[in-house]
Amino acid sequence: MRTALPRRALLAAAALAPLSAPRRASAQTQGHLLVIGGGFGGATAAGFARKRYPWLQVTLVEPRTRFVTCPYGNLVIGGLRQIGDITHGYDGLRARGVTVLHDWATGIDAASRQVRLAGGQTLSYDKLILSPGIALRYGAVEGYDEAASERMPHAWVPGDGAQTLLLRRMLEEMPDGGVVGLAIPANPFRCPPGPYERISMIASYLKRQKPRSKILALDAKDAFSKQPLFQDAWNELYPGIIEWVPANRDGRVVRVDPRERVLETEFGEKHRVAVANVIPPQSAARIATEAGLTDNTGWVPVNPRTFEARAAQHIHVVGDANIPGPMPKSGYVANTTAKQAVAAAAAALRGEPVPEAVYYNTCYSHVGEGYGISVVNIYRPNTEGTAIAEVPNAGGVSPRGQNPEQRRLEAIYADAWYESITKDMFA
Amino acid sequence: MSPLRMSLLLAGLTLAAPAMAQAPLASEGCLGCHGPNGAGAGGVPALAGRDAAELRAMLIAFRANERPATIMGRVARGYTEAELAAIAEHFARQPR
Numbered sequence: 001m002r003t004a005l006p007r008r009a010l011l012a013a014a015a016l017a018p019l020s021a022p023r024r025a026s027a028q029t030q031g032h033l034l035v036i037g038g039g040f041g042g043a044t045a046a047g048f049a050r051k052r053y054p055w056l057q058v059t060l061v062e063p064r065t066r067f068v069t070c071p072y073g074n075l076v077i078g079g080l081r082q083i084g085d086i087t088h089g090y091d092g093l094r095a096r097g098v099t100v101l102h103d104w105a106t107g108i109d110a111a112s113r114q115v116r117l118a119g120g121q122t123l124s125y126d127k128l129i130l131s132p133g134i135a136l137r138y139g140a141v142e143g144y145d146e147a148a149s150e151r152m153p154h155a156w157v158p159g160d161g162a163q164t165l166l167l168r169r170m171l172e173e174m175p176d177g178g179v180v181g182l183a184i185p186a187n188p189f190r191c192p193p194g195p196y197e198r199i200s201m202i203a204s205y206l207k208r209q210k211p212r213s214k215i216l217a218l219d220a221k222d223a224f225s226k227q228p229l230f231q232d233a234w235n236e237l238y239p240g241i242i243e244w245v246p247a248n249r250d251g252r253v254v255r256v257d258p259r260e261r262v263l264e265t266e267f268g269e270k271h272r273v274a275v276a277n278v279i280p281p282q283s284a285a286r287i288a289t290e291a292g293l294t295d296n297t298g299w300v301p302v303n304p305r306t307f308e309a310r311a312a313q314h315i316h317v318v319g320d321a322n323i324p325g326p327m328p329k330s331g332y333v334a335n336t337t338a339k340q341a342v343a344a345a346a347a348a349l350r351g352e353p354v355p356e357a358v359y360y361n362t363c364y365s366h367v368g369e370g371y372g373i374s375v376v377n378i379y380r381p382n383t384e385g386t387a388i389a390e391v392p393n394a395g396g397v398s399p400r401g402q403n404p405e406q407r408r409l410e411a412i413y414a415d416a417w418y419e420s421i422t423k424d425m426f427a
Numbered sequence: 428m429s430p431l432r433m434s435l436l437l438a439g440l441t442l443a444a445p446a447m448a449q450a451p452l453a454s455e456g457c458l459g460c461h462g463p464n465g466a467g468a469g470g471v472p473a474l475a476g477r478d479a480a481e482l483r484a485m486l487i488a489f490r491a492n493e494r495p496a497t498i499m500g501r502v503a504r505g506y507t508e509a510e511l512a513a514i515a516e517h518f519a520r521q522p523r
Binding site for chain 2: 048052332335336339340343355356357358359360362374376377378391393394395396398406409410412413415416417419420421423424427
């Protein structure tokens with residue numbers, strides 16, 4: 001930890017010495033918080049650090065100048081939003097005093113607490129918040145590599161939005177009567193309800209524009225997030241449009257032929273489709289793996305109270321790259337855990353105890369226009385601090401049954417969530 | 428004002444300021460739906476500047492399943508009554 005007492009502060013401290021000396025001294029703590037990745041975890045961390053701990057110097061390293069969110073990408077795919085509606089910039093964080101560098105972090109030296117950038121610069125840190133997101137495991141589904149993603153978009157890592165728009169364009173160009181095929185991975189993966197919201201939004205588009213078309217959803221799982229609510233809605237809103245095939249009915253896609261747009265399952269069934277959306281298995285982004293932070297699952301184990309990586313001190317890993325116990329890889333979890341990670345890092349720099357942690361999640365899904373559903377979870381570290389557990393008798397999914405007012409309100413709340421959380425990150 | 432009184436006043440301010448400014452960490456979870464500083468967003472009501480006792484009573488009623496809810500019952504049951512009280516106090520202090 002580096003400390004420095006600027007001359008102005010010394011004078012002020014001298015004037016008020018007898019009563020306020022201890023507090024003034026702690027207010028003089030300084031530190032450099034380096035944040036890698038400007039998404040839900042990283043942008044939240046950088047902005048929150050400046051707001052709550054103005055004594056921290058904060059640098060954010062993010063290669064892109066614009067951030068396209070994964071949340072609400074499904075509404076773009078369904079034609080209910082434009083890509084500009086889900087694109088955000090970093091001027092708000094700059095206005096909060098964050099130094100934003102648009103560069104790639106290429107390596108972390110945990111021993112010397114330094115990060116190398118592709119542009120040649122080396123940055124030192126006191127605490128590092130690493131929120132690098134996910135890597136798509138190309139090759140895990142045979143035949144599915146980056147080139148294949150141009151024929152069979154994943155639209156799961158939006159990047160500059162091209163993948164999201166590609167899938168949208170393919171749906172627009174598909175003749176009525178076509179089959180839209182999805183390949184959905186096993187757990188864990190980014191945004192557990194995401195594929196099913198996507199199915200819903202595509203179905204909504206097909207019902208409006210191409211009513212003879214169908215959706216074939218091939219799943220590597222036998223069950224999924226908010227399943228009864230999704231399936232109730234599909235039966236109600238999109239009867240006959242959606243076929244969901246679980247793993248135990250040969251739903252797991254193991255091979256693809258991008259040229260012929262064929263999805264092949266475990267037991268050799270070949271499904272030729274008009275539009276294919278392949279969501280491949282995932283792991284923590286490469287920088288986390290190369291820094292030696294991941295375990296044999298491909299994800300980063302972390303301390304449940306500080307989010308410090310188990311494998312390296314002073315590196316707090318937030319967002320989808322970590323293994324957060326029972327918590328989903330969601331934007332809201334990335335947001336609330338990033339704040340705890342920053343609070344823990346700030347406390348460590350000041351020699352204070354780690355603040356008590358509570359992690360919050362709501363995942364809304366749009367299943368139709370004016371029809372939303374949700375899951376709520378509240379989590380805390382266990383008393384030993386060894387694991388994260390969901391608070392019992394709290395949270396849960398929306399009630400089932402005919403309840404149009406509940407669905408209508410949850411769709412409205414979902415939009416408010418998007419507006420609020422993106423402001424929390426970027427405004 | 429005497430120099431002594433002035434310095435006592437200033438010292439009081441420096442001691443009080445962090446407590447005023449520092450939101451309970453538990454309240455951070457609210458901002459993802461209720462907007463910056465709880466200002467509200469779209470159809471989600473504002474929390475900022477509301478009466479602390481009323482807010483607290485509402486949250487505790489949600490927690491006890493005594494108030495109809497779309498989602499807030501599920502949310503409030505995840506927090507202790509003390510946390511809900513601190514959250515209510517915090518948002519009551521925020522500018523409307």
